Amino acid sequence: MQPKISHSLYDFGYSASFAASFLSLTAQRPDRALAVGRVTFQSQELYRLLTEVGELEACPSGRLRREFELPVVGDWVVFSPQDDGVVPIVGVLPRKTCLSRKVPGEATREQVVAANLDTVFVVMGLDGDYNLRRLERFVVMISASGAQPVVVLTKADLHADPLGARLDSQAAVPGTQVVAVSSLLGEGLEPLRAFLGPGATVALVGSSGAGKSTLLNRLCGSRWMRTSAVRASDDRGRHTTTHRQLVRLPEGGVLIDNPGVREIQLWADEKDLSGAFEDLETLARSCRFGDCSHRDEPDCEVRAALGDGRLDPARFENWLGLQKELRHLERRRDVAASRKEDRRLGRFYKRVQAEKKARR
Ligand SMILES: Nc1nc2c(ncn2[C@@H]2O[C@H](COP(=O)(O)OP(=O)(O)O)[C@@H](O)[C@H]2O)c(=O)[nH]1
Ligand SMILES: [Mg+2]
Ligand SMILES: [Zn+2]
Structure with missing residues (x-):
């Protein structure tokens, strides 16, 4: 049995607007007793929820699986309480923010990796991991999610000139706060604490080995609530032990370690480039031609x-590259959307034909 939580769900990100959504959803199902919880862990069909009565194991109902994409870590979901066993998740409350990427490979589909984040720490090590172009990509991705990006340069103790590195990074993402820290020495962490606390949801993204878990442990110290590991079955039916992805802080607020965005396939619009390239957009507005390609036009x-x-120049090239990529994505999304609509109409006409035939 998990220890009972002495906090209200509001300390872990619940809000008046989620409560309003919950009420309107429960009003549609007066026949059932329903409650709300937050997804702290997901592995295939197995979920764990943080609820008012502690942590519960949960599984999406068949109807939810058919009608909605599956909930992700950070989602607020509606479930039907049971006396014991796994509770069915029957609904997902509308998301405040939503971190997405394109599914890897050729397909043009959105994959939501985490929901309802307020802040995302883009964690990058000041060692071999350091790459400004990747930083720009991450900030574009997070700007598209609706959450606030904050760049955290870790391993400052390994760099000869961490201040210089911070200024370079700041120039790459002018509108975004950049912090350099050493999780090893516990230095430079203070500015990050402003983003944590009751009600706040912060996620850490970055490549493997960047220092996310070390930073998380530093920020929480031994103060985060260690609870037992989750027993999950993998797809071959073996039992594997996994840990929850969302941890709560005793003073309120939650941290999500790495919601699976190591490689960044963007799912964003061109307008999301402003998050990282505001200065370039300002420059471009001063070009003589509104559609200047910045290659050989006069007065550019x-x-x-x-x-x-x-x-x-490298930043300029990355900006052009990202523009091209997002325009390409937009075209592919349009094509994918019209194919989906074609399939929907196809099914509709088939049904109409079948009904006609049945009536004859
Ligand atoms: N020197 C130094 N090493 C660090 C720092 N932060 C993390 N590391 C090391 O970097 C490696 C990867 O860290 P980890 O937190 O597991 O990275 P993750 O994959 O992003 O979770 C580990 O060996 C850490 O000890 C730091 O601030 N300074
Ligand atoms: Mg880790
Ligand atoms: Zn120009």
């Missing part, structure tokens, strides 16, 4: 900035 402010060293 972007080229002028490249010429006098105000703009890093």
